[in-house]
Structures are given as C-alpha cells and as structure tokens.
Amino acid sequence: MTLTVVSGSGHTWRLTRRIGSGSEGVVYAVDDARPLVAKLVPDPPDPAAYRRRIARLVRQRREPRTVRLLSATPVPVAWPMAGVRAGGPGADGVDGYLMTDMRHAHQPFAHLLTPRARRAHLPGATWATALAAALSLARLLANLHAEGYVVGDLKPDNLWVDAHGRVGIADVDSWQFTDGGEVFPGRMGSPGHTAPERIGAPAGTAPDRASDDFVLAVLVHQLLMCGLHPFAGHPATGGDYLSYDDNVLHGRCRLLDRTSVALPRSAPPADLLPRRLTGLFRAAFGGVRPHASAWAEALAAEAEPAKLRSCRRNTLHVYTAERPWCPWCDLADRGAECYRAGQESPEGPERNTVWQR
Ligand SMILES: [Zn+2]
Known part of the structure; x- marks a missing residue:
C-alpha cells in the first residue's frame, strides 16, 4: 500500500517508509529530491486546533524571526514547511506536515x-x-x-x-x-x-x-x-x-x-x-x-x-x-x-x- 499526502494547495507527495514514531506522531520518509520527511499525527486532541497550529507555523516560516533561526548551516530547526493530509482531503484524513529530514546533516x-x-x-x-x-x-x-x-x-x-x-x-x-x-x-x-x-x-x-x-x-x-x-x-x-x-x-x-x-x-x-x-x-x-x-x-x-x-x-x-x-x-x-x-x-x-x- 502506498501512502500519499496532499498539501492545501493540492501538491501530492509519496511516503516511502516509516522511519520513527514519537509520543503523538509517526515520521515517514518522503519521495522528493530534497531531504524531507513527513510527520503525521493520527489523533490530536483537537484536530482543527492542530491544523491551525501547523498553518500558523508554516506561515511564520517567512517571518524575519524564523528566517533568522533557520539561517544557520546546517539548518538547526526542522520547521514545518507545508501542512499535509494523508488519505486525501476527506474528513477522515490524518493531519501532519513536511519538514527537513534532520538525518541529512545530523x-x-x-x-x-x-x-x-x-x-x-x-x-x-x-x-x-x-x-x-x-x-x-x-x-x-x-x-x-x-x-x-x-x-x-x-x-x-x-x-x-x-x-x-x-x-x-x-x-x-x-x-x-x-x-x-x-x-x-x-x-x-x-x-x-x-x-x-x-x-x-x-x-x-x-x-x-x-x-x-x-x-x-x-x-x-x-x-x-x-x-x-x-x-x-x-x-x-x-x-x-x-x-x-x-x-x-x-x-x-x-x-x-x-x-x-x-x-x-x-x-x-x-x-x-x-x-x-x-x-x-x-x-x-x-x-x-x-x-x-x-x-x-x-x-x-x-x-x-x-x-x-x-x-x-x-x-x-x-x-x-x-x-x-x-x-x-x-x-x-x-x-x-x-x-x-x-x-x-x-x-x-x-x-x-x-x-x-
Ligand atoms: Zn587521559
């Protein structure tokens, strides 16, 4: 079974394999030319609040304060790049986001x-x-x-x-x-x-x-x-x-x-x-x-x-x-x-x- 995620703008990524899980999410490798991973959070206490949180963090990525934080080499923060949803845009999808794969440099x-x-x-x-x-x-x-x-x-x-x-x-x-x-x-x-x-x-x-x-x-x-x-x-x-x-x-x-x-x-x-x-x-x-x-x-x-x-x-x-x-x-x-x-x-x-x- 191939898992795909789709962003709010309709871009689709293929997830290649599960690489880790934490207290509330699962991280997958992403089929992309850049070193990316996707974190999916299957059961957030408040899904709408979680989506809003991710959307705000993605937007903040372009703010001067975040640009400053991300300017070092190697990039020191796995900042959310795009909110995504697995299983299509339907109401039963699982929310998450794409971020830099920290294993690339760390x-x-x-x-x-x-x-x-x-x-x-x-x-x-x-x-x-x-x-x-x-x-x-x-x-x-x-x-x-x-x-x-x-x-x-x-x-x-x-x-x-x-x-x-x-x-x-x-x-x-x-x-x-x-x-x-x-x-x-x-x-x-x-x-x-x-x-x-x-x-x-x-x-x-x-x-x-x-x-x-x-x-x-x-x-x-x-x-x-x-x-x-x-x-x-x-x-x-x-x-x-x-x-x-x-x-x-x-x-x-x-x-x-x-x-x-x-x-x-x-x-x-x-x-x-x-x-x-x-x-x-x-x-x-x-x-x-x-x-x-x-x-x-x-x-x-x-x-x-x-x-x-x-x-x-x-x-x-x-x-x-x-x-x-x-x-x-x-x-x-x-x-x-x-x-x-x-x-x-x-x-x-x-x-x-x-x-x-
Ligand atoms: Zn010694």
Whole structure:
C-alpha cells in the first residue's frame, strides 16, 4: 500500500517508509529530491486546533524571526514547511506536515551521550565536542526564547547533533508560541527532562522559558559528564531509587549535596567540571536558574582552546585546563572508559553506563 499526502494547495507527495514514531506522531520518509520527511499525527486532541497550529507555523516560516533561526548551516530547526493530509482531503484524513529530514546533516543527539554510541557513530568526539554541543544547544535555546518560542518538551529524542557538535531540534509542532494574539500552548516535558515545578502538574499546565532553562542545565550536564544525569544516584538515606524526577523533587543531586546520593565509582567525578560551570549548575538546580544566554556565554569561554588540555596517553582525552591531570585516565583506571580510541567489541559489556538508568 502506498501512502500519499496532499498539501492545501493540492501538491501530492509519496511516503516511502516509516522511519520513527514519537509520543503523538509517526515520521515517514518522503519521495522528493530534497531531504524531507513527513510527520503525521493520527489523533490530536483537537484536530482543527492542530491544523491551525501547523498553518500558523508554516506561515511564520517567512517571518524575519524564523528566517533568522533557520539561517544557520546546517539548518538547526526542522520547521514545518507545508501542512499535509494523508488519505486525501476527506474528513477522515490524518493531519501532519513536511519538514527537513534532520538525518541529512545530523545524527540522533543520544549518539553523543553514551560511550558505545559515541565510538560507533562519532568516533572522533571528545569532551571538546561535548562542550561545543552544549554551547550550540544553549545558543539555539537562547535564540528560540528571544524570538518568543518555548520548547516545552526539550529532551534528547527531539534533538540532533553533528560531528562538530552542532545541535538541531525537531518536533516544532509541540512548541508554545503566540501568533496574532492567539496563544498556542506547548506540550509538557518528558520524565527525566522536566523542571521540578512541572513534575506532576495538571494536564494543560503551560511550560515557560524557565522550565526550558532547567532542562537545558540537565542536558548540558549529561553532555559534559559522559551521559550522567545530574539527579542520578541512589538516595543516600537508604530508600529506594524511584526515578530522576523523584530525585529532582527531593533535591537529590550530587552537585547540590554530595551526601544526598550514592553513585558508583565508575561515575565521572564532579570536579572534572570547570568552576564557573559548577556554579551555574548549582544555581540551575538550586532554584536561581541561569538563562540559556548565560549558559552560552560561560560555555563559549570554557570551549576556548586556551581553556582545554589534551592527554598524552590518549588524544581523545580532552579536559579543562583547571584540572592538574586527566580525569578520563582516572576513570579508565577504574574500568570506566568514557573516551576510548579504537573499535568497541560488539560483545563487550558497557560497564560505565550502569548509572544511566
Ligand atoms: Zn587521559
């Protein structure tokens, strides 16, 4: 069965295969000379509102604020290009939109977060690449906020990265924005990537820039700490570990209180972070959230070549010049190699990711 979609102006595209699905949509490859994909949302809570949302986003594509956001190379946002409907223009059709295929210039963001995926997909990536990605993400979010957009459901699944650490974002149809005085509410965050005041909030609670800024700090921590979530760890009081969100609600975070959680020896040491970034993390998780632009400024300073050192034992070991010796060698000596050169044996257990779930 061939699936086709048609735009409001009557243009038809053939969908070639299903390439992914998320919480509320399915993404298909599109038969087109350009790298395009189609996202179809089978069951939006309010189909008419969803169609209006897509139509407004498509129109905004030509506004100066959006043109500015899309002007970078590679294009950092999978902006809706055209609203489409599957199954013809009849009332039973499924709505969606066409967008840039982010796989054309990027890889899934998660490829930068775990040692095994990094070795397989981004073998040249170092801590400098993680810093570059953190900076790129902070700048992107600062730019989105400056243009009036709130992401809401900010998480690795919606993000993309390339070998230079340049970050892209998709799932624009879940953002919060205003258009012509009308507010289009955003979707809430996902487990592990939700600000504390939004955890367990009633459906319909709107995200805001501050909730994005909290999740940005979580993602920057994950990037710089080899995937480690800032609220990872078993409660030091002896109670059961339930979830990242439970730790968030109880303030169990190594950077806020070293005695609040127990982490395995394979976890990257907290002191591999430059002091300025440690200060920003403590502010972000302690309640005085730095804005994305403050993160961008600090990360740009830490990514300067003069602030970085390379290890003599392993050229993939890059660390802050504030450290007297290589933290990645220390970890490797404990059996947890975050940045290992060469091929990973496909059979080998990945011991250094036990703390990631
Ligand atoms: Zn080293």
